[in-house]
Amino acid sequence: MTRVIGLISGTSVDGIDAAMVDITGTESDLQVEWIAGTTYPYPEPLRQKILAVCAGNSLSMAEFAELDDAIAQTFADAALTLQGDNPVELIGSHGQTVYHRPPQTPQLGYSLQLGRGAVIAQLTGIPTITNFRAGDIAAGGQGAPLVPKVDLYLLGDRHHYQCVQNIGGIGNVAFIPPQQNSPSMGSNSSQMLGWDTGPGNSLIDLAVEYLTNGEATYDGDGAWAAQGLPCQALLDHWLQHPFFHEPPPKSTGRELFGWDYFRRCLSDAEPYSLSPEDLLATLTELTVEAIAINYRSFLPVPPSRVLLCGGGSRNSYLKQRLQKRLQEIYGQSVALLTTDDMGVNADFKEAIAFAVLAYWRQQGIPGNLPECTGAKVPALLGEIHNPILGKF
Ligand SMILES: Nc1ncnc2c1ncn2[C@@H]1O[C@H](COP(=O)(O)OP(=O)(O)OP(=O)(O)O)[C@@H](O)[C@H]1O
Numbered sequence: 001m002t003r004v005i006g007l008i009s010g011t012s013v014d015g016i017d018a019a020m021v022d023i024t025g026t027e028s029d030l031q032v033e034w035i036a037g038t039t040y041p042y043p044e045p046l047r048q049k050i051l052a053v054c055a056g057n058s059l060s061m062a063e064f065a066e067l068d069d070a071i072a073q074t075f076a077d078a079a080l081t082l083q084g085d086n087p088v089e090l091i092g093s094h095g096q097t098v099y100h101r102p103p104q105t106p107q108l109g110y111s112l113q114l115g116r117g118a119v120i121a122q123l124t125g126i127p128t129i130t131n132f133r134a135g136d137i138a139a140g141g142q143g144a145p146l147v148p149k150v151d152l153y154l155l156g157d158r159h160h161y162q163c164v165q166n167i168g169g170i171g172n173v174a175f176i177p178p179q180q181n182s183p184s185m186g187s188n189s190s191q192m193l194g195w196d197t198g199p200g201n202s203l204i205d206l207a208v209e210y211l212t213n214g215e216a217t218y219d220g221d222g223a224w225a226a227q228g229l230p231c232q233a234l235l236d237h238w239l240q241h242p243f244f245h246e247p248p249p250k251s252t253g254r255e256l257f258g259w260d261y262f263r264r265c266l267s268d269a270e271p272y273s274l275s276p277e278d279l280l281a282t283l284t285e286l287t288v289e290a291i292a293i294n295y296r297s298f299l300p301v302p303p304s305r306v307l308l309c310g311g312g313s314r315n316s317y318l319k320q321r322l323q324k325r326l327q328e329i330y331g332q333s334v335a336l337l338t339t340d341d342m343g344v345n346a347d348f349k350e351a352i353a354f355a356v357l358a359y360w361r362q363q364g365i366p367g368n369l370p371e372c373t374g375a376k377v378p379a380l381l382g383e384i385h386n387p388i389l390g391k392f
Pocket residue numbers: 009010011012013014166167168169170171200201204205217218219220221222309310311312314315316350
């Protein structure tokens with residue numbers, strides 16, 4: 001048994017999700033026991049710096065180094081606070097994505113996560129694995145999504161075709177066909193699929209921030225959007241975005257669905273004189289429709305079950321719209337649940353996944369699924385940083 005802390009701050013840049021888990025087994029016999037988890041908000045000035053960099057603001061090299069270290073320090077603090085008196089053997093830290101460029105053959109992709117492992121290992125005294133996306137990218141992959149292999153072993157089911165749908169800042173899906181999920185039979189990844197579906201909450205959050213002059217950062221439970229009506233003409237226009245129609249493997253980020261895109265959405269919306277409620281309802285519908293289009297276009301069979309995770313799984317208006325849309329496209333009821341219902345905490349699934357990816361790296365087990373990322377081969381993911389002089 002290995003006690004591992006997984007750390008990630010996602011594209012919402014809302015803080016560091018930290019999960020402490022006990023891991024045994026390897027792949028089809030993988031067992032992950034939840035011990036504890038918390039979200040550590042970034043100090044607001046640091047959050048603003050990260051958002052500015054994600055929006056394309058430039059930095060000097062000295063500022064870059066300062067930002068990288070500040071993020072590493074905050075991640076280390078999160079790990080130490082969560083660890084408390086429970087000794088942890090390993091940290092898997094995703095870090096903070098500040099730039100992601102999918103590959104364009106023959107050019108490899110590029111994905112930059114800040115919060116360097118050497119600093120986290122030094123400050124915590126705990127071996128730390130970071131830079132998980134580089135190995136997949138070097139193998140020709142998108143570098144994302146990486147969580148589907150963990151989804152396969154934690155959530156694979158004997159009978160159901162399942163989609164595990166993350167709705168974070170960006171959305172991603174893992175499609176898992178029925179598995180012979182026993183240690184003797186092994187799980188089969190060959191028919192798995194996984195890719196980024198487009199905006200998750202990113203545009204909704206930007207709209208809330210814009211509409212409230214920064215007073216609020218998200219639409220709690222979708223309560224604001226629920227009072228509006230989606231504008232179909234605007235939605236049809238937005239849905240022409242090529243990303244939604246591009247076949248997988250594909251990945252995206254705030255480079256495509258960040259401030260610039262939101263500003264374009266606002267100017268597209270101008271002729272319709274939408275109320276704030278209608279604007280939010282239309283942006284929420286865009287997230288729902290992006291998921292629906294991706295499923296309809298790229299899944300080989302309808303899922304019988306969709307398991308939601310990420311912050312969007314807490315938005316009951318969005319869930320209600322998604323349930324309706326899935327019913328419409330498949331003409332049958334698709335069970336819409338959350339990963340909580342399957343025993344995997346929907347708020348911390350990504351943090352748990354990076355704990356597992358670190359554990360796999362330590363054991364020499366590849367972490368990517370080439371069928372999801374487009375990599376040519378399964379690859380060992382992550383760089384190992386051992387605390388050289390212990391904690392000092
Ligand atoms: N109760 C809630 N009601 C509505 N939306 C919520 C609620 N809780 C969280 N969210 C949304 O979820 C977002 C955060 O989700 P999450 O932490 O899964 O994203 P992330 O991990 O940063 O992104 P990604 O998965 O793209 O890396 C918030 O910014 C907010 O928009």
